[in-house]
Amino acid sequence: MGLLSRKVTCNSHGQDSSYFLGWQEYEKNPYHEVNNPQGIIQMGLAENQLSFDLPESWLAKNADAAGFKRDGQSIFKELALFQDYHGLPAFKKALVDFMAEIRGNKVTFDPNHIVLTAGATSANETLMFCLAEQGDAFLLPTPYYPGFDRDLKWRTGVEIVPIQCTSSNRFQITAPALEEAYQQAQRKNLRVKGVLVTNPSNPLGTTMRRDELDLLINFITDKEIHLISDEIYSGTVFSSPGFVSIMEVLKDRSLEQTPVWERVHIVYSLSKDLGLPGFRVGAIYSNDPIVVAAATKMSSFGLVSSQTQYLLSAMLSDKKFTKEYMAKNHKRLQKQQSKLVSGLEKAGIGCLESNAGLFCWVDMRHLLSSNTFEAEMELWKRIVYDVKLNISPGSSCHCSEPGWFRVCFANISEDTLKVAMQRLKSFVDSVAINNQSHQELKNSRKKFRTKWVFRLSFQSFHDREQDER
């Protein structure tokens, strides 16, 4: 049979990683409050399930939007035929307005610079195709979303070179780390085309500070490369500090007329804040008209269903709805996050202080048997199979330090979260008890040895036996 492509036979779709394997385990034995209370609780899925009631009730009051009607008239034919890769104008307008609203209206966006794509997955890949050749590299701060290994590299042939971030400074990007990553790429003979950051960060749940954003702008200006800011979680910022978009910083520094302005691109999607991953709505925003033109043509490979564009253009144009949604959603996210944080605290587990996202970056280093990734895997397996919580190990996010885990909180109910925390506490307590008894055992062995040695010291030197380990 004819050979298949290298893309098919390799595994750089990255789906053999533990991130996806844990998912598979969960699917074999999923938790259900009533039907399967002993099952695995899914805490590895960054979905927002806290606010469905809001769009659902909007839909009930706005049947026309789902019913292919405008002002009571059927526009089915128009929508069924609409495959213009420039996107539905009303939808793009509503989307850029919503994006501006998320940014406190401190920046405005031009609908002619936005390109619709089938989810951020498609947006990120398309941007790679536009900005880099096969064999070029993008720098990415670690830890990062495991899906990037597929989205950015698989079909594009682009490489990822990590910018190592550590817990010593809360995983923030530093100038030396940036420079070191760049040098590493050079050593590997890889041409660096840009930096890609996720802000707010997945898996950290933190927003980038202004000085970090400034640092990035300076770096890409100096190296004459691109910056992609994946702002997919921008609508999930639930507490201070508020969200500062890269566009805001560029504007504040009056960089609109400079070359760097056209090298900054934003990726967005409605999958995280609005909780609509099934509808496949992503977007690229770029100040470079050539990128916009090329990405627009490429969007042919992943257009958004016109049925969906129409429904959501009506929803997002309803400013009363978007305002209410954002306020309520943020409150619920904050409440759920603090429940997770306090639950973890009770189990003696800390997490990185966060103000955004649908997850916490949890510190389980003290539960490792050794400061290694093997120990992290061991711990992860115990948590998945024994504690029955699917959480994501830091290694799947390319974290440079073992012992960190991403734990999602927005895809489960409050009650399920409670159950998860109880299980975790029991696990930690049992580990403590084991450690204690292990320690006691060690101590008692030591005592015994001392007595024995003491006894032996009275025997002849030649009679003494080797100490047993």
Add this chain to the structure above:
Amino acid sequence: MLSSKASSNCHGQDSLYFLGWQVYEKNPFHEVENPTGIIQMGLAENQLSFDLVESWLRKNPDIMGLKNKDGESVFRDLALFQDYHGMPAFKNELVEYMAKIRGNKVKFDPNNLVLAAGATSANETLIFCLADPGDAILLPTPSYAGFDRDLKWRTGVEIVPIHCSSSNGFRISMFALEEAYERAQKLDLKVKGVLITNPSNPLGTTMTKDELQSLITFAIDKDIHLISDEVFSGTVFDSPCFISIMEAAMDSNLKRNTDVLSRIHIVYSLSKDLGLPGFRVGMIYSNNQTVVSAATKMSSFGLVSSQTQYLLSYMLANKKFTSNYMKRNQKRLKKRKEMLVSGLKKSGINCLKSNAGLFCWVDMRHFLCSNTFEAETDLWKKILCEVGLNISPGSSFHCSQPGWFRVCFANMNQSTLQVALRRIKDFVERSRFNYQQNMTSLSRKLISNWVRKLSSADREEQER
């Protein structure tokens, strides 16, 4: 700064196919508001049967409103559903619908179906699965202009044409196949497969069982793949009936080769027969598990909206609807095509005999002032700008012979088609009149020259 893909033009969108579209958009025909505007006959869309779909929708407001048959909201489930395996109910209905189109002579397994955001996405994904950058796919000409973008642009794969000509109704001959294969070898390109569109765009014809089996034999012999883009399979309105590549492969002779099914892949979409290009529903069907698995993961880059999957799974589940739709749609297509063919005939223009598709392959060679593509482009510009019809020149389909045009008939109403036919008739008459005028003035010129020569000859004699 940017990639070569972003700055190149191998998205193919500088071709005349797309340029004509752009000119149309600046001055689109409207029966009332712009009756002298350009009539769009370059868009292969089916606009003849929306009323049937709309009537189904009117009877199913709950499904549109994201509720189930019991009136309960399924919004949440749909909003979260992003499984790249696709909605099982939807895939079950799709395979049944596909089987129905093929007269239930083949059966499809929903586990072998991969959803994609339109056939555009499906074709690209298949190429990513089957070929590496620099490899080649053989494609019969003339073929859909969009393939230059879909198959080549981001994949880096080359297209090597299989030249077909009017001498045998543009059918693929074994000779042409071998010739294309050898040409690829000479260019140092590794051929990974053949891609056919059946029914053909732009020809509007279906392939015979013999043709399909010859292709399969060729693929086995060269150890390559065979992709059959069957997007127009639901638009077959006349005999001979549609024979799918799957049906041809089921033949006992070929089945002996156990590999055969694993190298055959079908592409389908709901954009052409159901007339729903806006909903972005495409798919790959393959018996090759490795391809299905890889294509499934790749479909992450172009999943179908769950809202759309939900709506269409219910629509296709209604067997009364699908039977009625297929029957009536095919009738309407046939009627409209016959109207175009007979109208063109009245103007002395013939088309390739066709039984499918949303267009005719029209022979305008006798209008060319020379048998060249320059003359074809001149004629095309004239028809676009003077006659006001956007039709697609054969060169944009890489046809090897100048003078052929694809003319669509299913994307407009009857009266618009009548206007178009009248314009063509006027153009033809004008051309004939001009020709006669030219001929008359030319003959007059010739005669007066001859007379002058004769009289000067006399004079010379006298002068000598």
